[in-house]
Amino acid sequence: MMPMKLGQFHGGLRLPGCKADSMLSPVTAAPIPPRLYVPLKQHIGAAAEPVIRIGDHVLKGQLLADSDSHVTAPVHAPTSGTVVEIVEHTVPHPSGMTAPCIVIETDGKDEWRPNLSAHSQYHLLSPNELRQIIRDAGIVGLGGAGFPAFLKLNPGQDKLVETLILNGAECEPYITCDAMLMQERARDILDGLHIMRHAVQARHCIIGIEDHNSAAIAAMQAALSKEEQKHISIIAIPTRYPTGGEKQLIKVLTNKEVPSHKLPIDIGVVCHNVGTAFAVADAVLRGIPLISRYVTITGGAIKTPQNLITQFGTPMAFLLDHCGLQRDKLSRLLMGGPMMGLQISDLQTPVIKTSNCLLALGPGEAGDTHPEMPCIRCGECARVCPAQLLPQQLYWWSRARDFDKVQDYNLFDCIECGCCAWVCPSHIPLVQYYRFAKTEIWQQERDKRKSDHARDRHEFRQLRMERKKREDEERKRKKKELLQRANAGKDETKKSAIDEALARVQAKKAQQQTESRNTDNLTPAQQKQIEAADARRANQTPADTTGDEGSEA
């Protein structure tokens, strides 16, 4: 491993880890629930459209839905069973909204689709072929955002990838699925990393893991061969939230800042989650599409916190009950960690591709419910902000609904990590204000686009009408002029009209005389043909010497 000077990002927090409880037992597969609710959209992008029909019997790994859109990911059957319906069902979303889900009544056989196409010789495939395999396997970023992985593995033609980073930081408290995955499946993660490296043609790779996670670091180091060490470094990074944020991790590992409103690829970096690498290895080497993932089930309301390999579509209640959820103790259920997690109000919400953790907070664990107090401008928020924003100014202008001002203070550089709200002595839900402002701005932009479009159309119509009016007037004016001239000197006009007509006829005649004939512009070949024909004719009637050359039509 080459010695490397780590970068540092501004602010951040040292949070209590709360990770040990869910790391006590090895990871096992979750039982298969009687019914799976597989959402058609488990990623960023367009929802997939069903390719199966209600009543179909599907096998594990069989394609359920896909889309023609560019930014999308197909969805596969997590187990074998019968598609009983496609319904609106609660999905993990801040609003607790419903979305179309394919409901599979499982048959318990967990029977695989035949002919899984494994590519052990992946290096013989082109990057494009690899991306296609990864796309068809429905792989999305498993770190949380759920952006289709094949798109992030496509740096574009003119972009060189200097560094491929695997994100094993897992900086949020409670979550341990990546840590367990690294401990148990280090080799697979490295295989996935090799495939990804081939797909983006990266020069070297870094795996970043928080330094408290010594077991994962050790496991990854042990799996790394001498040969691999030449281009893969495993780096222990300081435990500090949100070091697992993409831009923060890149800063720490490479000391480079991703410019505002740009992507990592713009500075030659591609960053993926360790879980995504594992899924890529599964897809390419074994032909297994993304149908399950490691999920941490933990929190004060859970009797036996643990990680389970969970099939997508499994209702959270089923999983939680399996881990001994004490419903009377449950104060809040989150998908994700306490800092950025999503509150889940319907326990029947299914686990999806981006569900890294189910956190069932117990009594008192969900933090105090202090009322919101006025901001006292203490500046703690600015001290901890990893984007070095002025959260209090953002709050101020968001609250005042001054959306120009809030953008002047770079609202869109906010990663919503929640550090500011965590330290705020006035218990102001700052992130909520930022999300509100962002949503309002997006809405305004949509409205503006709409109205711009309408205005453009209106203006164009106006223009068209004006032009038509102008043309009409012009025509009228000419007509009038002509009429006036006619009235002014009728005889003269008549005479001149006759003269003009005569002149026209003469001109026409003259033109006909000089009008080109089809013998005028001949190619040499045609000329030859004509000459040959003339010669034949001459031979046939030697006496006939016709002077008229151009008579044949």
Next chain:
Amino acid sequence: MSLIISSPHQHPANSVSRVMLSVVYALIPGCIAHVWFFGPGLLVNMSIAIAAALLTEAWILRLRRRPIKPALYDGSALVTAILFALTLPPLAPWWIPFVGIVFAMIFAKHLYGGLGQNPFNPAMVGYAMLLIAFPQEMTRWSVPQLPELHSLGWLDVLRHSFTGALPTGTGYDALTMATPLDHTKTQIALDQTVQAAHASYKFMGQIAGYGWEWINILFMFGGAWLIVRRIITWHIPAAMLCGLGLFALVAFLSAPATHASPLFHLFSGATMLGAFFIATDPVTAATTTRGRLIYGAGIGVLIYIIRYWGGYPDAVAFSVLLMNMAVPTIDYYTQPRVFGHKG
């Protein structure tokens, strides 16, 4: 569980009242020294100010139809009242703290929208108003509590506060005197040297006025504790003390006869109270890191300018209020470089 609750879902046990109470604890040593050296007058003023502050706050919140209890319990009115009382002469009639704090709470705090909205430090607004309106009562500072001097007990002070009566056989001449800063200023104006002025002052200590130096040292320790507890950051106090100290040093070195030493300025009057407790009031101070340095340094320089060239012996209040005005501008021009943006 139908309410949408935004992340984060956990909070540490931090609150506005914790911040305010920490400030109160940090003030205790300095207050004890104050009472030790200048008698129980501070406690009488403080009690009146606290009671009036809380009552005024409750009354206005009722007028504004705002919840009263959380605002009273946040401790901000308590801190304002204590800081305000610390600026008053110990021997003052009851209406001095009363009028000052009521004015401060109404005009400097609630007319701007209450906690967090006020551009000016309320305690300093109250003090400045009193100083301008009632200069006589406000410049009558107590003599130190020394055995050879006639000092007033609890009951004497209370009686004076509410009736204006002094114990028989004493008068303001015997009980009060100019502060070291005041004395030095008037003597220099009379073409005396600083050394002569200090020599003619009856109660000089090691580095500044007797008692004053200890009060300042203890406020400094209290402030340091706040920095350690991360209630305040070091920027404003450090910048303010450097601004004042360096300005005083240059002046002292260039004309030692007419300029007192930097140490005298640092440990006289309200310097340390101002640096650690008043200038650091988060609501009215600059919030960016660079801004805090500018804000603090500005206060320090202004203190020296007003102390030497201005019309008032001490200058913390006016310097803080002047820099309060500059805060929006300072904050605007000292925004930090956002991650991913060019410098």
